[in-house]
Amino acid sequence: MLINCHTYYSLRYGTIPVADLVDALQQEGYDTAVLTDINNSTGVLEFIRYCRQKGFNGLGGIEFRHGNALLYIGVARNNAGFQQLNEFLTEHNLEGKAIPAQAPELTDAFFIYPFRPDQDQALRDNEYIGIRPEQLTRIVMRPKAFQERLVIWAPVSFLEIKEFKLHCQLRAIDHNILLSQLQPSQAGARNEVLLSQPELISLYSSFPQIIINTSKLLEQCRFDFDFTTVKNKKTYTGNTYNDRLLLEKLALDGWKQRYGEKNRVALERVQQELAVIDRLGFSCYFLITWDVIRYSAHRGFYHVGRGSGANSVVAYCLRITDVCPLELDLYFERFLNPKRKTPPDFDIDFSWRDRDEVFEYIFMRYGKKHTALLGMMSTFKDRSIIREIAKVYGLPKGEIDRLIEYPASFQNRNEIVDKIMATYEMLPKDFPNLRSIHAGGVLISELPITAYVALDLPPKGLPTTQFDMYTAEDIGFEKLDILSQRGIGHIKEAVEIIRQNQEKDVDVHAVATIKSDVKVNAQLQSGDSIGCFYIESPAMRGVLKKLRCSDYLTLVAASSIIRPGVGSSGMMDEYIKRYHNPHGFTYLHPILKEQLSETFGVMIYQEDVLKIGHHFGGLDLADADVLRRLMSGKNRGRHHLEEIREKFFGHCAAVGHDAKITAEVWRQMESFAGYSFSKAHSASYAVESYQSLFLKAHYPIEFMTAVINNEGGFYARWLYVTEARKAGATINLPCVNYSELKTRLYGKDIFLGFNMVDRLEVKMIETILEQRKAAAFSSLEDFVTRCTPGLEQLLLLVSVGALRFTGETKKSLLWKAHLLLASKKATQNKYAGMELLFQPALKLPTVPNFEWASDEDFYDEMELLGFSVSLSPFFLLKSQQNLGIMVSDLLNHAGAPVTITGLFVTMKQTRTRNGETMAFGTFLDRDGQFFDTVHFPHVYQRYPFQKSGIYRIQGTVTTSFGFPSITVESMSKLPIRPDPRFVIRHPKLS
Incomplete structure (x- = not known):
């Protein structure tokens, strides 16, 4: 009797987990219900699967809305109807079209419109009107023919009336408004609670025709779905026999290349694996993965093959992986065993620069109807829901932060916080918040993807399933993971830089x-x-x-x-x-x-x-x-x-x-x-x-340049610049005559890229590079004439040192910049409306070569690059006293208290078994050597990190297998000399 049930997959609307809904439906006396979440079919197959386990007749559909307005409810007559509904929703999602007010003509789906008193539209044979119990009094005088098109409409969005408060809070979160601002049109009705079947029938007892209509509609629906078969594309060549032959040929060719024709042990393993792969029907999966690798190799893309498939000698022979399972005695049964029903995992890592093209190839090669990125469900994790609920109650950010960080504080004891925490306790674990996208999962199916789910089009720009990896696995899909990581980009670019720099x-x-x-x-x-x-x-x-x-x-x-x-x-x-x-x-x-x-x-x-x-x-x-x-x-x-x-x-x-x-x-x-x-x-x-170590050991400067250009790795970019200097490179600030968009290496000279300068516009960079093709810039005047920068952009370039080739101090250049642009404007006004064969030369009065302090360079570079190239932060300390020992001396003080001074690199928070917060820190000493610190909860709370800077640390040296670290007892951030630029550049305010 229920044609409109919502789960918590009706995001920020429904409150019911799928299993809880089915259990409650059975408990309340129902034997049939339709899951129709709002504008998605995320949970339908999960619902059908659980219904089948419980002996319940579950059916699927979708509720279509435009914003808050309910348009109609689509109920699948059968599997084909489910696909039709998914295709209809997918079309509008992918093309960005609004869902029309009139339902489409679908042969295998029913549509139910919400009852409206002024309703007079003609209905097709598969269309009905849903009427709520409270609306029944409005149809008493309507003709019998009209009543024959009515069905029971009793939406279910929560199981108990107390969940209505949660529902309203979710709606306020969705609309980003205060709970007090929520309008009735923005939320469901209070009566969207699950009634027992006898209660529901009694409400419609005066209109038996409506009950009959609803029963007849549901009796025409049947949802048969095979959860036991693999849903991936079944063949690569068109039939399984040819798949087996092709895979065998490729594997044997690879065996000869990898092992040589005399290695019989490897040959036996290849033949053993091929037999199991064929018997389990996984040949196509291997061939598709091989095809992706073949394409990427043709394009010159580096890759790393991982996952359980890397246990396979066949995968090694196909060059999907570079790991030899025989060398490492990898466990064959981890890769495949005769009882395994799904293919092994293949995780293929590409450079972050190359991955999108690999995705495009897969979609083009296997067709967009049969290919989709895998979705992911972003949940209200841990205490993030507390923050969201607190916002709808109007709590200021400071009070929300206190509630998150110090929940037991006496300042949190009030009525509002009690309401927030009551809602938090009500939420089931892993409560969905938003649909997102998996890190790299791709599905390639035999049937169109819409046979299983509707698709979204997230910012990635490729069709994405509305369900996640868990549902995909439950219904018989095995994903192919196409992932990205910067490490591969480091390797690839380092090889290119070595070729350019050392030939x-x-x-x-x-x-x-x-x-x-x-x-x-x-x-x-x-x-x-x-x-x-x-x-x-x-x-x-x-x-x-x-x-x-x-x-x-x-x-x-x-x-x-x-x-x-x-x-x-x-x-x-x-x-x-x-x-x-x-x-x-x-x-x-x-x-x-x-x-x-x-x-x-x-x-x-x-x-x-x-x-x-x-x-x-x-x-x-x-x-x-x-x-x-x-x-x-x-x-x-x-x-x-x-x-x-x-x-x-x-x-x-x-x-x-x-x-x-x-x-x-x-x-x-x-x-x-x-x-x-x-x-x-x-x-x-x-x-x-x-591979990375090889490049770092033999070509450290080229390697670190590549790391910088791939936006670093675990650490902030400044640390990799420091490492390049330690490797023997000379670090040069950006220069209009030598720098490129990215960091560039000339011999051992690294010129930082323009992309590292904060607020420097792309258009300005493009102009500099284009103008420089003709000739290097000879002066500030030449630069201004050819590149026509605005004042702000010119001041940025001067401040970061990009015009130091002129030999003038920054202060002189800053004065000239203002005068030049004023002179240029005056010249333009003078010759306004005239066509000139030659641009008039810009003339400036003589400007003294003002002095410039190194401290000013430090602060300019910190502001524009985030770190200083010209000066070490240690030299700016107000005091050079009591800086303590160096890293090289730590082992000589094992077990003893020490003082050491370090430049903050990174820290990691963790929780003890008692739930207290502690941290591990990493610092550089004055020689640029790393040391690690341990901050137990009582110390961490008393001496917190204050972001970047230099710290004096006191603690005890502890060693583990000869590796020293410092158990911190106290820590303080050391002051540095103040920024002199304000006083120097604004003498009247000093």
Whole structure:
């Protein structure tokens, strides 16, 4: 009887999770209902799937609105009707057209218009009018023919009347207004609450024809959907037989290139994998991935292949990945096992500059009707909903910040805060807020995408599904992840800069040679990895130094133990301890020694869950893989975890494993809830890290220039400029005669790019570069004549030092700039309306070469670049007294209190097990050497970070595996000399 049910996917309107809606419908006596969320079909297949599990007749549709105005409700007669509704909505979303007031002519869908007293439109056979209980008195005198077109319309937007308040708050959030400003037309009615079926029928009992009409409409609807089959494109060549032959040919060709024709072990593995791939029907998935890689290679795009597919020798032979599974003994069953129903994951990383073109190719190659980016649901995470609700109650920002940061403060004890917190407690977990876009997931389907969902057109500019990766997986899709990262851009551009600057061609794909490079491994062991993807963070550099990592296999392990799953469980330190003393520990159980000897009995990879779940816990490979997926956070079916846990503990008890050992093994497995890596994933990152290390070790200036041009990495851009200087480069401020849009390298001279100058307009940059093609600028007057800058743009260029080639001080140039532009304006007025063959020369009176202080350069550069090139911040300290020791001396003070002065680089907040906030800091000393600090909660609260600057830090030096850090006891930001520009440039105000 219910043709208009909303879930919380009616964003900022509905309040009901899908499962809760179905459970409530059954509890209230219904056997059929239609899910019709507002302008989306996000939850329809999730609804149908859960209805089927509960034995409920779920149907699908869409409620169409224009703004707040309800136009009509579309109900799918069948699967074809669902697709028609999705296509109709998709067309308007993709073309940016408003939804029309008249419903379209669709053969397999019904439309219900809301009742209006003055309604007189002619209805098609598939169109009806929905009437609410409170409107029934208005049709008593209407003709019988009219009543035969009426159906029950009792919208459901919340389960209980108390949720109406939440609904109103959501509507106020959506309209960005105060709750008191919300108008009735902007929200649903108070009676959009779920009634029991007997209550609903009794309301319409005086109009039995309406009840009959509604029943007949719903009886004509049937939603059959097969959740068991893979929805991805089924064939690459047009039939599965040719797919198998093509994949076999490509794999064998690749085997010869990768391994040589004499490697029979590799050949057997290729043939084994091909048999499993064919049997499970995954040949097309591999071929599509290969096709994307082939195209990107043709275009000269670098890539890194990751995901469980990287465990595959076939993927290695197809050059999807550069990780050899045989070299690393990658676990085959992590990649594919005979019970696996979905293809393995392929995550393909491209440079952020190249990825959009790869997307365009995929859409063009496989068709826009069959291709879509994967959507994502942005939720009201953690306390963000508190902030949003507080806004609609009119709380000032300061009070909202206090409520978020210090919820227990006595100042938060008032009626408004009580209302806000009551709403917060009412919200289900992961309550949707807005539809967004997945980081890089792409779906390529056999049927049109609209057979499953409607599409949006977000700012990315490509059709995007309205459901997320979880629903896609539940209905039988496997995504292809086309991701971007700056690390690949660093590598690609560094190779180009080396070719330009040194006329050398560098092959960063000669991975075997790079792995054995003595200089590269020494660079790795030193922990000097700034700019190198994935291994440049303070935590990662710390792990490299603790491990004294100097080879590829150790880096693979290091790339995984740094992840939260291993790190938070205490197993990271245990691994490092065992690594340095491989014979000084006892394995927890012989099976762990047998399966995990490579990692000294410590589970650090996702495959380890698979191995231990299978060999120790007796799980079959299918259950072990489900366990791995659950623990890695990639599956919402957490209820399955308890079932598998019972199997695991049951088997362990049956075979006589010690209960304490079983519990400890499970605890270690649970640590992987922190998104630990698969070994193949770590290996892929390690390959890329080695490529970056190779460039940094042999071509450090070119490499750092590339990092700067790709907008840095983990750190702010100024740090990479500092690293380039440490590598031997001379850092030059932007110059109108040498700089380009991006930072440019000439020999060892780095000229910072114009794109780094704050407020410098693109048009001004283009003019400079165009005019310079003819000849370099010879003077300020020449520059002004040829580029015709406005005063503001000219002053920016002077202040940043871009006209220093003139040999004049900034102050003189600033005076001249004002005089020149005034003179130019006067000249233009003098010759107004005249056609001149030659531009008259600009003449200026002689201007003294005013003195200029270095402190002024520092503040100019800080203002316009965000950092200073001319002067170190340490030289601007008001006092050079009591600056303390240097990093080079830290190990000599292990366990002792020290004072040290450092330039702030970065910090990371985290929470202790008690929920208190602490932090880790990273600083540079006066020699440019890094040191790390630990700020426990009581210190962090008393001595907070005050953004950038130089700090005097007092604390105790602690060491871990020879790596020093400072446990902070007190910290203060040191004052620097004041900005002299205001006094100098405005003497009358001094």
